[in-house]
């Protein structure tokens with residue numbers, strides 16, 4: 001039998017066909033009739049089947065009591081009661097803020113977690129909400145908040161209609177795009193070139209995307225805000241602006257940019273002044289140009305400034321909210337409305353207790369999670385719920401998180417793996433596999449390069465003793481008596497139309513009141529069910545000024561909070577450039593920390609290698625294939641060197657999400673390909689100054705060949 005679905009492993013959200021015989025999966029392939037992905041899938045898609053079948057995946061709830069090291073399998077009833085009792089005990093003894101929640105990246109790909117999960121966690125009433133966002137895109141969120149009025153109004157590049165695509169700090173050919181739902185990026189790049197357009201990549205590594213580019217420029221990690229200021233400088237100086245009527249703060253921006261001449265930032269960015277001028281002229285001179293910034297520009301101390309200036313560059317060259325420039329998706333189910341109901345905050349409405357870092361979107365930066373657990377006093381975290389997250393490997397200074405988790409009074413993990421993080425839990429509540437749940441891409445449809453919608457019924461029926469994430473969280477919420485708050489509000493809203501609180505009802509309501517709803521096309525879950533390959537709702541359309549939520553109802557090009565930071569940015573021009581810095585990278589067959597237990601995906605040459613430029617290798621006496629130690633201010637790790645001129649001199653690169661050799665996990669395949677965790681040596685004190693987002697990039701390091709003493713020959717056993 002042929003079942004239709006969506007691959008939920010990355011943001012491309014490709015349509016899939018699952019071939020099933022009885023309950024056995026024969027294979028997973030691309031759906032040629034999906035209007036967005038048109039049959040495309042990447043090699044990672046086999047992970048959908050492998051996850052489903054993985055014998056190591058936790059299928060029944062596990063409980064670990066007291067000081068016991070071993071988990072035992074229990075009934076759902078027992079597990080949920082145990083989970084809730086522990087949380088209530090902590091809430092009663094230490095107050096609401098003593099319960100923290102950490103939601104990981106797969107949340108965005110999971111309908112239950114995006115709806116019921118978001119509502120329930122925000123109903124707990126704790127200010128200790130954390131997520132992978134603050135290891136990822138919070139700088140984009142803050143920039144969107146200040147410039148356009150909402151943390152979720154992040155623009156996407158209209159790559160299918162642009163003439164010039166400037167990619168800075170992203171590798172979409174491998175990551176398949178992020179905050180830009182664009183299945184088959186390669187096809188779209190080919191189309192761009194066929195229509196005479198250009199791809200320009202700025203990245204400290206000659207990435208897979210850079211290899212397809214018309215132009216690739218190396219940039220010193222961490223200097224993106226300087227780069228964008230220089231580009232803006234040239235645009236103003238050479239009168240290349242195309243200023244629309246909605247821009248506020250043009251003259252302030254011009255005055256600030258005056259300080260950042262290409263000549264002045266050339267040393268810090270590592271880009272020759274002439275090349276900076278060319279980058280600016282080519283961008284501004286293109287008929288339609290889109291700049292795209294992603295994790296590379298977020299993972300740094302001036303990450304928010306980089307996002308701000310990238311959006312500002314688009315705005316002053318007439319490329320904001322315009323075909324082929326940066327645009328906004330018009331999603332069928334409006335996440336902004338749901339977020340508003342869930343009480344999503346903007347920025348800075350409260351601070352973390354210890355380091356006093358600001359919240360964004362109602363969440364505190366994950367960089368403070370460990371210190372909030374470790375530091376005694378009122379509001380100290382004593383219990384933690386992790387949902388779809390693995391902060392021991394993904395948060396900065398993972399070993400500190402690892403130690404802190406061991407000191408909690410109670411920990412509940414909603415996760416299908418007994419991994420580096422969940423091994424600390426007292427209860428593991430395992431959700432069904434992604435093929436056993438219904439799906440609607442609430443998050444990713446809001447960032448599509450086309451407008452689209454698709455409802456997926458579970459391709460495979462789950463058995464009676466298996467729960468999906470929404471069911472698990474609903475049962476937990478009932479036991480915690482979470483009746484008020486956002487969860488209660490949505491429940492009451494649904495009751496008015498005699499529906500129960502479940503993800504399908506929430507999406508149905510959102511679709512009906514959405515922009516293609518009752519009165520305009522009549523989208524609902526029922527109507528989408530009739531078109532199971534999904535529907536295209538057309539290319540991106542201009543959305544300004546209607547969607548702007550800034551007080552001025554204009555695009556703010558010089559938000560005061562950002563302007564105040566410019567002196568600190570300017571001061572970096574005087575700081576010495578470290579001899580060697582560490583950055584991250586992604587691989588097509590990995591997905592953060594959690595697909596390494598698939599034999600089909602993990603096989604092949606070892607991937608967790610340290611890329612080193614030949615000059616640096618020579619300088620440090622390192623040869624290709626040798627073991628090297630990499631030392632930062634935080635610690636040291638060992639990795640195998642791969643010498644490659646793909647790297648910018650002075651920059652080394654190591655992927656994240658490895659280090660699967662911790663005791664107490666159940667990851668047979670991953671354990672055999674353990675690798676090391678880059679976050680063993682990243683620094684939780686290095687954060688984006690305006691958001692507290694983890695600054696994983698540009699970590700100063702030293703490298704050295706590991707000299708092993710020749711082992712003494714074993715004493716002979718022979719008499």
Ligand SMILES: Nc1nc2c(c(=O)[nH]1)N[C@H]1C(S)=C(S)[C@@H](COP(=O)(O)OP(=O)(O)OC[C@H]3O[C@@H](n4cnc5c(=O)[nH]c(N)nc54)[C@H](O)[C@@H]3O)O[C@H]1N2
Nearest residue numbers: 104105106132135136388389390394414584592593656696
């Ligand atoms: N040094 C460095 N660190 C980084 C990054 C980097 O580039 N460099 N990248 C950062 C980024 S962008 C991100 S997003 C984070 C990711 O950080 P995390 O989200 O913390 O980590 P993941 O590795 O994505 O772990 C996902 C977890 O969710 C579980 N899971 C998978 N699917 C589901 C599901 O449907 N339901 C439930 N309940 N659980 C599920 C998996 O078993 C796994 O335990 O890492 C960040 N860390």
Ligand SMILES: Nc1nc2c(c(=O)[nH]1)N[C@H]1C(S)=C(S)[C@@H](COP(=O)(O)OP(=O)(O)OC[C@H]3O[C@@H](n4cnc5c(=O)[nH]c(N)nc54)[C@H](O)[C@@H]3O)O[C@H]1N2
Nearest residue numbers: 169170171175178221222294295296586587588590591592
């Ligand atoms: N195959 C695969 N796909 C994934 C993931 C995965 O782990 N594997 N993870 C998913 C997740 S959670 C996310 S958030 C997205 C991320 O998607 P992308 O943002 O495309 O992620 P990366 O491939 O890490 O690309 C970041 C690039 O920034 C560069 N870089 C590092 N430091 C700097 C800097 O200071 N300045 C500049 N300009 N560049 C810098 C790196 O060399 C790298 O090429 O990918 C998603 N897709």
Ligand code: SF4
Nearest residue numbers: 007009010013014042
């Ligand atoms: S690009 Fe690959 S991992 Fe991402 S959704 Fe498509 S098939 Fe899945």
Ligand SMILES: [Mo]
Nearest residue numbers: 105132135136
């Ligand atoms: Mo991410």
